[in-house]
Amino acid sequence: xxxxxIPIDYDYFDYNGRTYAKIIGxxxxxxxxxxxxxxxxxFWAILKPxxxxxxxKKIQEKIExxxxxxxNRESKVIKTELHNKNFLGEQVKAIKVFVTxxxxxxxxxxxxxxxxxxxxxxxxxxxxxxxxxxxNLKPLHWYEIDGEFLNNSPEFxxxxxxxxxxxxxxxxxxxxxxDQEFFPKILAYDIETAEVEIGRSEILMVSLVGENFKKVLxxxxxxxxxxxxxxxxxxxxxxxxxxxxxxxxxxxxxxxxSDGFDLPYLRARAKKNKIKLNLGIxxxxxxxxxxRMLSAKxxxxxxxxxxxxIRTVYAQYLKSETLSLDEVAGELxxxxxxxxxxxxxxxxxKIDWQEFYKYNLQDSxxxxxxxxxxxxxxxxxxxxxxxPLFNTSRAGLSSLVENYILHNLNRFNEIAEKKPIxxxxxxxxxxxxxxxxxxxxxxxxxxxxxxxxxxxSMHTSIIxxxxxxxxxxxxxxxxxxxxxxELEFENKxxxxxFSKKPGFFPTLLKEIFEKRKQFKQEFKKDPNPITKARSxxxxxxxxxxxxxxxxxxxxxxxxxxxxxxxxxxxxFNKEIIDKTNKQGYKAxxxxxxxxxxxxxxxxxxxxxxxxxxxxNQLPGIMELDLEGFFKRGLWVTKRTGDFGAKKKYxxxxxxxxxxxxxxxxxxxxxCYLARETQNKILQLILKDGNEKKALExxxxxxxxxxxxxxxxxxxxxxxQLKKPIDDYKAETPHxxxxxxxxxxxxxxxxxxxxxxxxxxxxKTKKKxxxxxxxxxxxxxxxxxxxxxxxxxxxxxxxxxxxxxxxxVNELVEGKQQKKLFxx
DNA sequence: GGTCCTGCGTTACC
DNA sequence: ACCGGTAACGCAGGACC
Numbered sequence: 001x002x003x004x005x006i007p008i009d010y011d012y013f014d015y016n017g018r019t020y021a022k023i024i025g026x027x028x029x030x031x032x033x034x035x036x037x038x039x040x041x042x043f044w045a046i047l048k049p050x051x052x053x054x055x056x057k058k059i060q061e062k063i064e065x066x067x068x069x070x071x072n073r074e075s076k077v078i079k080t081e082l083h084n085k086n087f088l089g090e091q092v093k094a095i096k097v098f099v100t101x102x103x104x105x106x107x108x109x110x111x112x113x114x115x116x117x118x119x120x121x122x123x124x125x126x127x128x129x130x131x132x133x134x135x136n137l138k139p140l141h142w143y144e145i146d147g148e149f150l151n152n153s154p155e156f157x158x159x160x161x162x163x164x165x166x167x168x169x170x171x172x173x174x175x176x177x178x179d180q181e182f183f184p185k186i187l188a189y190d191i192e193t194a195e196v197e198i199g200r201s202e203i204l205m206v207s208l209v210g211e212n213f214k215k216v217l218x219x220x221x222x223x224x225x226x227x228x229x230x231x232x233x234x235x236x237x238x239x240x241x242x243x244x245x246x247x248x249x250x251x252x253x254x255x256x257x258s259d260g261f262d263l264p265y266l267r268a269r270a271k272k273n274k275i276k277l278n279l280g281i282x283x284x285x286x287x288x289x290x291x292r293m294l295s296a297k298x299x300x301x302x303x304x305x306x307x308x309x310i311r312t313v314y315a316q317y318l319k320s321e322t323l324s325l326d327e328v329a330g331e332l333x334x335x336x337x338x339x340x341x342x343x344x345x346x347x348x349x350k351i352d353w354q355e356f357y358k359y360n361l362q363d364s365x366x367x368x369x370x371x372x373x374x375x376x377x378x379x380x381x382x383x384x385x386x387x388p389l390f391n392t393s394r395a396g397l398s399s400l401v402e403n404y405i406l407h408n409l410n411r412f413n414e415i416a417e418k419k420p421i422x423x424x425x426x427x428x429x430x431x432x433x434x435x436x437x438x439x440x441x442x443x444x445x446x447x448x449x450x451x452x453x454x455x456x457s458m459h460t461s462i463i464x465x466x467x468x469x470x471x472x473x474x475x476x477x478x479x480x481x482x483x484x485x486e487l488e489f490e491n492k493x494x495x496x497x498f499s500k501k502p503g504f505f506p507t508l509l510k511e512i513f514e515k516r517k518q519f520k521q522e523f524k525k526d527p528n529p530i531t532k533a534r535s536x537x538x539x540x541x542x543x544x545x546x547x548x549x550x551x552x553x554x555x556x557x558x559x560x561x562x563x564x565x566x567x568x569x570x571x572f573n574k575e576i577i578d579k580t581n582k583q584g585y586k587a588x589x590x591x592x593x594x595x596x597x598x599x600x601x602x603x604x605x606x607x608x609x610x611x612x613x614x615x616n617q618l619p620g621i622m623e624l625d626l627e628g629f630f631k632r633g634l635w636v637t638k639r640t641g642d643f644g645a646k647k648k649y650x651x652x653x654x655x656x657x658x659x660x661x662x663x664x665x666x667x668x669x670x671c672y673l674a675r676e677t678q679n680k681i682l683q684l685i686l687k688d689g690n691e692k693k694a695l696e697x698x699x700x701x702x703x704x705x706x707x708x709x710x711x712x713x714x715x716x717x718x719x720q721l722k723k724p725i726d727d728y729k730a731e732t733p734h735x736x737x738x739x740x741x742x743x744x745x746x747x748x749x750x751x752x753x754x755x756x757x758x759x760x761x762x763k764t765k766k767k768x769x770x771x772x773x774x775x776x777x778x779x780x781x782x783x784x785x786x787x788x789x790x791x792x793x794x795x796x797x798x799x800x801x802x803x804x805x806x807x808v809n810e811l812v813e814g815k816q817q818k819k820l821f822x823x
Numbered sequence: 824g825g826t827c828c829t830g831c832g833t834t835a836c837c
Numbered sequence: 838a839c840c841g842g843t844a845a846c847g848c849a850g851g852a853c854c
Contacts, residue, residue: 396839436842547840592837647836647844662835669833730831732848
């Protein structure tokens with residue numbers, strides 16, 4: 001029988017000593033289906049060069065006799081094949097060793113005689129990755145599957161009967177068909193607890209939200225709300241949670257930080273109550289992978305922790321200062337969490353349960369809507385990288401890049417390099433880091449008529465143009481090769497050389513680069529969430545490849561290639577600075593891949609001609625672009641010393657759009673008043689170049705502060721807790737506050753934003769440390785006017801006004817006068 | 824008791 | 838530990854006078 005099928009979740013199992021793939025997905029009739037399929041599993045034994053055919057025959061015969069016996073199965077080599085392959089730029093002869101059971105590949109590979117073998121590779125390809133490559137059944141693409149319908153069949157120990165699916169098929173033929181629209185069945189969930197430590201106290205309630213489905217399950221107060229269901233015990237509530245998930249039968253179960261909180265908490269409480277959290281379609285319980293970050297897997301349902309996906313893949317498109325559900329939902333959906341302070345209510349033991357239920361439900365509503373909204377992005381990244389959604393939704397950038405590579409190696413007839421293991425990783429990590437990009441020190445001042453040039457995908461275009469990769473690195477200079485600029489590497493001045501024969505890595509990157517261009521065009525022609533997501537995925541892959549090459553965990557790690565990329569980055573950036581200066585422009589500032597310069601007496605048209613001229617001289621696919629013309633731009637000195645501050649500037653274009661970088665305005669660890677005051681002052685200066693008005697504004701702000709007319713809300717300082725509180729060596733204000741919160745029994749988590757304000761000293765002696773004056777936002781006290789003047793407002797505007805020879809310190813009484821003030 | 828320097832810590836830019 | 842180098846700058850604490 002034939003079905004049309006979209007694979008969603010991948011798993012595998014052993015049967016009769018062989019490894020089989022078990023793929024859960026949907027049919028075009030919206031039925032849940034399971035495909036069972038076998039798959040060759042193998043590794044490569046790369047032969048030493050010049051091994052004779054006779055010797056090869058002999059070694060093949062020997063390998064074919066290898067077998068191992070473990071407690072419950074016997075594994076052996078099924079057959080071997082000789083192939084001509086590529087490996088890291090070399091043509092090699094390699095024996096493909098087919099093995100009965102994937103799990104035993106490693107052990108079997110260690111039993112083969114090594115006399116003529118140079119290297120063993122692809123032992124570390126996970127079974128699912130192998131399966132997708134071999135059978136070409138890629139996640140979230142559509143297929144026509146022909147096979148044997150399993151209905152209470154004894155085959156595979158009656159697997160079809162043990163699974164909660166509508167159809168179970170043993171695949172015989174798989175044919176890719178045209179993609180059709182697919183929208184998964186999503187169920188979002190969220191729990192509320194009294195304690196944040198996993199499993200510490202009981203779960204108060206669980207909310208579930210799907211399409212036309214809203215539930216809050218609780219074992220606390222009953223409610224008249226139709227969506228609230230009351231249970232007499234936590235155990236009953238948890239069982240109902242499982243029951244409803246199974247009844248709803250989602251493709252995706254999604255939470256926000258649910259890998260780190262909700263699911264581990266549910267597991268802990270289920271254990272405590274001695275009940276089973278059998279959410280899997282085979283009634284199995286969630287499996288938690290070890291590692292720094294837990295990953296919670298449910299069989300047959302893709303558990304998506306949306307927070308993790310947003311953090312790695314989506315955060316770059318967000319303006320949000322934190323990735324809290326509230327802020328992200330606010331930005332993407334225009335909808336916020338319910339205004340209800342759960343922590344405070346629980347702590348004070350004054351809980352308005354009806355409000356609490358509403359709040360709990362809303363969290364799931366937001367998570368549901370966000371998952372729905374980001375589905376095109378989840379879909380495209382999964383389709384393109386070709387790993388299951390469970391992995392891609394949790395993957396870091398390096399893993400996305402690496403999996404994209406692995407799934408495309410066949411086209412290059414290339415054997416995959418191995419993953420580094422412990423010693424190699426620690427060796428790589430211990431290495432001296434390579435010099436980074438160049439930043440030009442600006443001359444502080446206000447400038448008119450600016451142009452900004454920047455390189456399009458600079459690192460990527462350099463890798464492609466100069467063929468930079470692990471496999472194309474030459475051990476010594478050859479004629480007709482690419483030569484790096486001189487650079488410092490391991491404390492020595494040196495150069496690296498790269499082959500001109502295109503390597504698979506730069507070639508693959510060139511494809512990514514071109515696809516990025518192509519899909520950007522596609523999006524422009526047909527703007528919709530899917531074309532946008534597709535374009536963004538290639539943009540992300542393209543931008544991440546350079547970082548990947550320098551990442552110690554990468555299969556294709558090459559610090560030499562990475563150092564060379566950066567040497568070229570510095571060289572080309574400096575060249576553009578020189579060229580613009582030589583043509584009578586004035587380079588004001590430059591950072592990595594961009595140069596800002598004053599047009600001086602030149603016209604914009606002339607600047608564009610210069611751009612064209614530079615582009616004609618640039619090698620390969622390197623390209624310089626016009627970022628824009630700006631009518632004004634401001635650079636300031638560093639707070640310490642008379643140097644121009646890097647990574648801090650503000651510019652305005654002809655549409656009066658302002659671009660602010662690095663200034664306190666864009667830093668979340670400054671209070672709102674300082675940020676807003678600085679922002680206003682930058683606007684006044686840039687819009688009409690009027691520093692007098694700016695000064696007037698500043699005076700008003702200072703006056704309000706001095707009169708205590710500024711609400712405390714605008715004076716809250718926010719700092720993130722980046723590690724466990726007891727790991728800190730320095731006692732800074734935010735650590736003091738975090739400790740205070742802990743002693744009050746308030747939840748303290750890594751990653752949380754600590755909020756506080758600076759109050760007047762209660763000590764009679766002056767000069768108390770800042771941390772001694774720091775108070776929680778709801779702690780009674782008077783804010784310290786002097787602190788906010790001297791440590792927040794003035795520092796944020798001082799260097800800006802200094803450009804106009806104005807000394808703002810003189811606006812504050814009692815402060816020593818440094819300069820004469822003339823306005 | 825002030826000034827200078829340094830290390831820690833956070834956040835931003837690209 | 839899951840891209841990483843360059844950079845600004847506040848706070849705290851010790852050296853020094």
